[in-house]
Structure formats: structure tokens, C-alpha cells
Amino acid sequence: FEQSWQMLPADEQQVYARLSLFRGGFRREAAQEVAGASLAMLTSFVDKSLLVWEANAGTDRGRNGRYHIHELLRQYAATQIVGTDLIPRQQRHSDYYMQFLHRRTVDISGAQQQKAAQEIHADLDNIRTAWQWAVQQDSAKAIEQALTPLAMFYQLQSNFLEASTMFALAIHQLNDDHAAWPALALLLTEMSWIAIRLGRFEQAETYLHQCRAIYRRQQMKPLPGVGTDPLLGLSTLASIRGEYENAVNLAEKARQTAIAQSHSWNEATAAYGLASARYAQGEYDQAMTYAVAAHAVTEQLQDRWFRAYCLIEMGKAAQALGDLAAARHHFETSYSLREALADPEGMAVAMNHLGEVAWRQGNDAEAKRLYTQSAAIYRKINDQGGLAVAYHGLGQTAVSQSDFSTAQEHLYQALQIAQEIEFTPLMLTILGTVARFLQQTGQTRQGVVLAALVVGHPASAHETKTAVQAQLLECRKNIEQTLFVSAVQEGEQADLKTAVSIAQTHLSYSLPAVPSIPHSPVSQDLLTERELEVLQLIAQGMNNRQIAETLFVVLGTVKAHNNRIYSKLDVKNRVQALARARELGLIS
Missing domain, CATH: 1.10.10.10 (Winged helix-like DNA-binding domain superfamily/Winged helix DNA-binding domain)
Known part of the structure; x- marks a missing residue:
């Protein structure tokens, strides 16, 4: 050469x-x-x-x-x-690609999203270099102009970790002076949305309050872009904490500001946030109204990316209102939009909701397939909240299939993630499913304790409360009344941290799988009347000593009954006995 x-x-x-x-x-x-x-x-x-x-x-x-x-x-x-030529040419390179991004601001948030994203992707290595140079040179105006299209590109790619690294570099480098404030405000809001994606909620809140401080100090209105009003991010965080009325108030305030400012993207984001919060409160008609309003704005903007999010909220509301066909249609349309944009996170969101529809319709195999695919995507892009939802879906599907060891694994994973990121409503939803798991594996009293906490907790979404209340009513039929009352009281007095600890303890127990037993005609006298009575008490969550006290027999007699039950049902323990008894119709 x-x-x-x-x-x-x-x-x-x-x-x-x-x-x-x-x-x-x-x-x-x-x-x-x-x-x-x-x-x-x-x-x-x-x-x-x-x-x-x-x-x-x-x-x-x-x-x-x-x-x-x-x-x-x-x-x-x-x-x-040549040395004297290097710096001017580096500056030209940076200027060119920062303007390259700026020229795609409208396209990547509108009708040309896919084309703009492809163009940015082709030159991403140059853009990274240009961004780093602009940051080193403290080029606040260039960063301000390039940020919105670059942030949207990263959202479309679900590349949250790289976005976090790139934008954090700029926040730390830019001087806190008048010229840099618009760029800093935009950076802080973009970083807050990325932090929410990554499950870093406390960090997101810090960014949002810093952004609000800049707006107040400079008497600035929310800047152009998607979700640039910090109240929108704070509303989302309020929903994540289960503070639904606060979420509504913040989103409504942001919506009014957006309308007065003719800021369509913030208006759509606010309506979306209102739909989500009203859904959690059980106000499903209102949720649908807000979701449809947000959808209408995104259609005017020709923003297919955010339109797909609005379709998810429309689907959730339709599902809660009992129209599963409409819900599926909205979720499938959302998936198609995100698939066309090659957006992994958007496809995973839709698959989680389609999995829920399949599960509700009794199609466990389809639900499992969808949740498994969704979990794989969420692991890859490091979206912790979405991953916890996918694991929960796999867990509830396994419970429905009486695959209790698999249910344990997925529910434990889901609860651990939700606890780590402090996603309160999701923790409560998972606890509701854990309660059902415990009830179906012979740990009825512990299941009632968890269910009672979920029903009474103010951060539980309305749909979660409704489902778990139904579980409690069913349990009441199958457990001794004094045990039920004491379990409910214990649950009502427990705090969330204690409940999570209880759930994790029970989910960590070893529960061998029930062996496959060929189906055969069930003999009406397979178990004696006394053995059936013992089995029913086991199903209520009683231990051997409690059963002995209830039946006024010695402890050894109960153990003997247990051994005969295990032998006749060809199982090895209580969990297997209950599963086999339900399979044979011996207990409900």
C-alpha cells in the first residue's frame, strides 16, 4: 500500500x-x-x-x-x-452528521419513520463519532438539534443501553449555561424515558425533576419532540407506583399545557398516560376514550410508532370490557406496525398482550409460545418491566396447566424482577397469581393471606383486585371458616415487603412434578370417607397436627391416612396427591 x-x-x-x-x-x-x-x-x-x-x-x-x-x-x-487539517475536518464531519440527523426530525416522527430509521442506521458509526465530537466541543446547539431524531431512532431499535451511554455523556459534559439549557432539558427527558425502560425508576425521577428545574428557572415551555414535558414522565412513574389519581392529575395538567401550546406529540402522550391510569382504576370506558383520542392524534401526525402504543391501550380497555375479539385485533395491529418498523420492544409488548388474550381464551399452548418469544426479546434489550410481565404470563399459564414446577420458576423470576425495580402494581398482580398457585398446590391458607393483601392494597389495579376477589370467594368454600377469617386478617395487616418474602419462600420450595398416570374409570370407593375427609383438609392448607385436632384423632392416625392416600393415588407427597385428586374429580 x-x-x-x-x-x-x-x-x-x-x-x-x-x-x-x-x-x-x-x-x-x-x-x-x-x-x-x-x-x-x-x-x-x-x-x-x-x-x-x-x-x-x-x-x-x-x-x-x-x-x-x-x-x-x-x-x-x-x-x-496533515495535523493542521485534522481538527477542521473532524468538525466538518461532526457538523455534517449532526445536521444529517436534524434533517430527519420530521421524517422519523411521521410518515417516513422506516426510511429515516434505515438512513440513520446506515450511518450509525459516523453518527456515533460525530456525536462524541460535538459533546467534546460542548456544541449544545448541535446536540439540541440532533437529539430528538437520534432518541427516536434508539427507541425504534430498542437500543436503550447505547442511548443511555451516549446521552449520559452529553449531560455530564455540557456546561450548565444559558446556551446549553434547551439541550440539557431535552437530554434529561430522553434519559428519563430510557431509565424507565431499563427499570431505573428512581434515576428517571431524578432526571425529570432536574428538567423541571431548568424549565422553571428559565420560564421555558416544553420543547418540541415526543414526551418532552417532564410531567408526562412523572405521571408514568406515579402509575408504576400505583398512585393512579396522582398519575391522572399530572397527565391532565400536561395535556392542557400541550393543547394550549399546540404540541401534538405531548398531547398524544398525555392522553395515552390518562388511558393507562384510568384503566388501572377500572374506569374502562374513560380509558378507551383517552386511548382513542391519543390514537387520533398519532394518525394525524402519521406516527406509526406511537400509534402502536395507543392501540395497546385500546386493546386493554376492550379486553376489560369483555370484547376479546376487538382486543386481539388492536394487539395484532399494534404488532404489525412495530414489525414493519423492526421495533423489537414494540413487538414484545404486543406479544405479551396477545398471550394474555390466548390465556383467557383457554389456549395455553399459544399463550406459552407468545410469552416465550416476548421474554427472549426483553432479555436481549434489557427491558426489565416487560421481562417481568412475560415471566408472569408464563407462570400463570403453567398454573392453568397444573405444571407447578414450571409455574414456580417463572413466578419467582417475575416477582424478583418486579421487586428489584419496585414496580408495585406488577408485584401485586404477580402475588395474585402466586396466591392461586398456592391454593392449587394445597397451601390454601397461605394463598388466602396473599390474596387478601392484594385485594386490600391501594396500588392494585382494578382488574387484579377483581380477579383475586373471585379467588377468595372460591377459597372460602373450600377452607374451614375460622382458618379463612384468620388468613384474611393476616393478609390485611401484612405489608407488601412481607408478602413478597412469603411468596418467594413458598416459590422456592421443591415441588416434584406429578407423575403421568394413565386415565382410567374412577372408582367411587377409591378412597374411604375418612380419607376423603383428610384429603379435603389437606386441600384447605392444614398441616398434620391441625388435621388431627380437627378430627379429634392422634397425629399417628393422620400420618397413616396420608400414607394410604398416597399409595392409592400412586403419588409421593401432598402436592402430587392434590393434583391427582383434582384430576380424578375427588376434590374441587
């Missing part, structure tokens, strides 16, 4: 050295703007195998496509760039 380099004319050497500033290839117009390369020079470099031309289908070299430089050649060329 040294020989080839020496054979280049001086002007071509200068331009080729400048081309080393590019990363991951470049287009003709970028080469001309940054390096001063003419089409004739680029063609000469291709002919000399110093560049590779990658043409777009059906286009010619002069108008479209990308040039690539081999990494070893690029490294050599970088050593040849």
Missing part, C-alpha cells in the same frame, strides 16, 4: 487521508462536504481498489449507494492526514 500511496497525486493523497475520518462507509455527498472529494476522485479511488463501491439496486454510481474503505487502509490513511 505504501507504494500505491506514493503514486497518488498530492491532492488525492490529501482527500484520501481525510476519508479516514469516516466510519462504516459514506455517501458521495458526505465525502464531498467533509473531505472535499469530487466524483472523479472517488471513481479513481474505486478503480485503484482504494475504495469499494456498493451500489443501491437500480441506481448509478454518481447518485446513490455507499463507498467503503478497508479498515487497514483507513488506519494507514489516518496516519497521513
Whole structure:
């Protein structure tokens, strides 16, 4: 290569050295703007195998496509760039790609989302380099102009970790002066949404309060962009904590500000937040109204990405109102929109909700498939809240299938994540399913304790409370009254931390799987009347000593009954006995 380099004319050497500033290839117009390369020079470099031309289908070299430089050649060329030429050309490179982003602000939030995202993706290596240079140079205005399209791109890609790294770098580097305040305000709101995605709720709240401080100090209105009013993020966090009325108040205040400001994206985000909070409160008609309103705004904006979120809220409301067909339609449409945008997180959200519909319709195999696919995506993109929801879905599906060991594993994982990120309503929903798991595995009293806490907790979503109340009514039929009352009282007096600890303890117990037993006609006298009585007391959650006291027999007699029950049912323990007895219709 040294020989080839020496054979280049001086002007071509200068331009080729400048081309080393590019990363991951470049287009003709970028080469001309940054390096001063003419089409004739680029063609000469291709002919000399110093560049590779990658043409777009059906286009010619002069108008479209990308040039690539081999990494070893690029490294050599970088050593040849004249010192006095380096910094001005780095600045040109940064300016070009920051403006490249800025020019796509409208497209990536509107009808050309997919095209704009593809264009940004093609030059992402150059954009990373340009962003880092702008940050180092404290170029607040360039960062302000480039931030919204770059943040939207990262949302579409579900690349939250890289976004967090890039934006945190800018927050720490920018000077806290008047010129930087708009950029800082935007950075703080974008970082808050990313932190929420990553389950870092306390960090998100800190960013939002810092942003509010800038707005108040400078008497600024929310800047252009999606979700730029910090009240919107604070409303979301209030919902995550189960403070639904506070969430409504914050979102409504943000909505009024957005309407007065003609800020359509913030208006849509506020209506979306109101739909979510009203749904949690059980105000399903209101939730649908707000979701439809948000959807209408996104249609006007031609924003398919946020429209897909609105469809999720419409589906949730339809599901709660009993229209599963409409719910499925909304979720499937949301999935299709996100699939077209190649948005992993959006597809995973839709799959979680489609899994819920399948589970409600009794299609456990389909529910399991959807939740499994969703969990795989959430693990990859590190979205902790979504992952916990997927694990919970797998757990509740396993409970329905009486696959209790699998249910244990997934419910434990779901509860652990929800506890770590302090997602209160989700913890309560998971506890409701754990209560059902305990009731179905012969630990009825402990299940009642958890169910009572869930029903009485102010952060429980209305739908969760309704479902768990039904569980309690069913349990009341199958447990001795004094035991039921004491368990309910214990649950009402327990705090959430204690309840989670109880649930984790029971989920960590080893529960061997029930062996597969061929179905055969059930003999009406398979168990004696006394053995059936003992079995019913086991199902109520009583231990051997409590059963002995209830039946006025000695402890050894109860153990003997247990052994005969296990032998007749061909099982090894209480859990297997209860599962087999339900299978045979011996207990309800």
C-alpha cells in the first residue's frame, strides 16, 4: 500500500487521508462536504481498489449507494492526514452528521419513520463519532438539534443501553449555561424515558425533576419532540407506583399545557398516560376514550410508532370490557406496525398482550409460545418491566396447566424482577397469581393471606383486585371458616415487603412434578370417607397436627391416612396427591 500511496497525486493523497475520518462507509455527498472529494476522485479511488463501491439496486454510481474503505487502509490513511487539517475536518464531519440527523426530525416522527430509521442506521458509526465530537466541543446547539431524531431512532431499535451511554455523556459534559439549557432539558427527558425502560425508576425521577428545574428557572415551555414535558414522565412513574389519581392529575395538567401550546406529540402522550391510569382504576370506558383520542392524534401526525402504543391501550380497555375479539385485533395491529418498523420492544409488548388474550381464551399452548418469544426479546434489550410481565404470563399459564414446577420458576423470576425495580402494581398482580398457585398446590391458607393483601392494597389495579376477589370467594368454600377469617386478617395487616418474602419462600420450595398416570374409570370407593375427609383438609392448607385436632384423632392416625392416600393415588407427597385428586374429580 505504501507504494500505491506514493503514486497518488498530492491532492488525492490529501482527500484520501481525510476519508479516514469516516466510519462504516459514506455517501458521495458526505465525502464531498467533509473531505472535499469530487466524483472523479472517488471513481479513481474505486478503480485503484482504494475504495469499494456498493451500489443501491437500480441506481448509478454518481447518485446513490455507499463507498467503503478497508479498515487497514483507513488506519494507514489516518496516519497521513496533515495535523493542521485534522481538527477542521473532524468538525466538518461532526457538523455534517449532526445536521444529517436534524434533517430527519420530521421524517422519523411521521410518515417516513422506516426510511429515516434505515438512513440513520446506515450511518450509525459516523453518527456515533460525530456525536462524541460535538459533546467534546460542548456544541449544545448541535446536540439540541440532533437529539430528538437520534432518541427516536434508539427507541425504534430498542437500543436503550447505547442511548443511555451516549446521552449520559452529553449531560455530564455540557456546561450548565444559558446556551446549553434547551439541550440539557431535552437530554434529561430522553434519559428519563430510557431509565424507565431499563427499570431505573428512581434515576428517571431524578432526571425529570432536574428538567423541571431548568424549565422553571428559565420560564421555558416544553420543547418540541415526543414526551418532552417532564410531567408526562412523572405521571408514568406515579402509575408504576400505583398512585393512579396522582398519575391522572399530572397527565391532565400536561395535556392542557400541550393543547394550549399546540404540541401534538405531548398531547398524544398525555392522553395515552390518562388511558393507562384510568384503566388501572377500572374506569374502562374513560380509558378507551383517552386511548382513542391519543390514537387520533398519532394518525394525524402519521406516527406509526406511537400509534402502536395507543392501540395497546385500546386493546386493554376492550379486553376489560369483555370484547376479546376487538382486543386481539388492536394487539395484532399494534404488532404489525412495530414489525414493519423492526421495533423489537414494540413487538414484545404486543406479544405479551396477545398471550394474555390466548390465556383467557383457554389456549395455553399459544399463550406459552407468545410469552416465550416476548421474554427472549426483553432479555436481549434489557427491558426489565416487560421481562417481568412475560415471566408472569408464563407462570400463570403453567398454573392453568397444573405444571407447578414450571409455574414456580417463572413466578419467582417475575416477582424478583418486579421487586428489584419496585414496580408495585406488577408485584401485586404477580402475588395474585402466586396466591392461586398456592391454593392449587394445597397451601390454601397461605394463598388466602396473599390474596387478601392484594385485594386490600391501594396500588392494585382494578382488574387484579377483581380477579383475586373471585379467588377468595372460591377459597372460602373450600377452607374451614375460622382458618379463612384468620388468613384474611393476616393478609390485611401484612405489608407488601412481607408478602413478597412469603411468596418467594413458598416459590422456592421443591415441588416434584406429578407423575403421568394413565386415565382410567374412577372408582367411587377409591378412597374411604375418612380419607376423603383428610384429603379435603389437606386441600384447605392444614398441616398434620391441625388435621388431627380437627378430627379429634392422634397425629399417628393422620400420618397413616396420608400414607394410604398416597399409595392409592400412586403419588409421593401432598402436592402430587392434590393434583391427582383434582384430576380424578375427588376434590374441587
